[in-house]
Amino acid sequence: MTKSPLQFRHNGKDTAVFVEGGENLLSALRGETGDTTLKYGCGQGSCGACTVLIDGEIHLSCMTLAETCAGKSVETLDGLADGPNLHPLQTAFMENFSAQCGFCTSGMLMAAKALLDRNPSPTRDDVIEAIGGNVCRCTGYEPIINAILDAAGRRSDFSAQRR
């Protein structure tokens, strides 16, 4: 089976890879671009470990046919920090002890980013709803929820710094 070329924006950079027929975006990103920040959890759309943003919207890369991303912008955890400067969400996760094994963290951060991008001042219920598709088996979710609420407060400062 021949591979097909696929061009898209990956964390703001033009990227070209070759994908197999039926290959999912998770596999294409991990295998072809070397971005291993997104994780293979269940491959069934149940755990959220592979969460990415496609054109700003939250998606599960294991449920996304890679070739449907042609010409689109894909954001992963790999592009969250600005060089050595962590994103406020990453800082908040660190300070709130929101990661234990860390396997869900990448997806949690991207789900949280999707939330804060459209709702900079979420309520606790908004946060619970936003990470409803992401499973964490370690933390009991409370430190994650607290970190996202914490980050919401810092984010405006971070945005101002990046301008």
Added chain:
Amino acid sequence: MPYTVKTFSQTSEAANALSSARRTHYMAGGTLIMRAMNEGDQSFDTVIRSTDPTLSQIKQSAARIEIGAGATMAQVMASSELAFLHSAAHAVGGPAIRNIASVGGNLFARCPYGDFTAALLVLDATVSVAGGYSGHDMPLEEFLAVRNREPHQLVSAISIARPATSDAFRFLKFSRVKPARKSVLSIAAHLPQSGGRVSGARIAYCGMAETPIRVPAVERSLEGKPLDEASIAQACAVACEGTSPSTDPIASDWYRREVAPVYLKRLLMGQTSRRA
């Protein structure tokens, strides 16, 4: 195993391709087919897609609304005209799943998935099928009965009746983990009332049979009666009549039978799932 993916700009072309080869599947949002491909399902080797924009349109007429089969749950939740369906769309997965899960795809989901289809069942839904060279419409109940026997059909749209009044439609999902996990069962009801009495009741379950089903015994027991304690008790007494719930990691068939009357009672008394 690599698959061949064929993408068509017209629904009719996709339908023809789907019906002209055996080892094919149609992919709408991908929640069912991508999972199968990730697991290396070898029962098919070709995936048919369509980028026809008409597949995701929502059209309204006086009495009915036509939802394109490719419309996602997120689109349903963004439509003010479909406000009555927001709670049912919200019952499907988390935010990422709702961005791809399509209304048409939900018709093919195996219980306990397929919560949204239960809602469509009580709204007198008809399914537009674009199979081969000719299309046809069929009642949703009929479609669900034959969906596994005739897999090479492409659903292009679903037409539903508007609820009689804003409070006539009700939806309740019961899952062990909230907000976004598989349902133990979900219940939809359309309970129009005339002169304080139920007239034309429609009740449907997801999770209580192989496909979402209507519950004629409950509908009959409510017909012509006011929604009061006595009629609700009678309805709950026949809540499991005609059902055949399965056992899965979420719940046993026994458990589903035990909780069905409990949740039916809650729904009839006015408790519904959160509207997003």
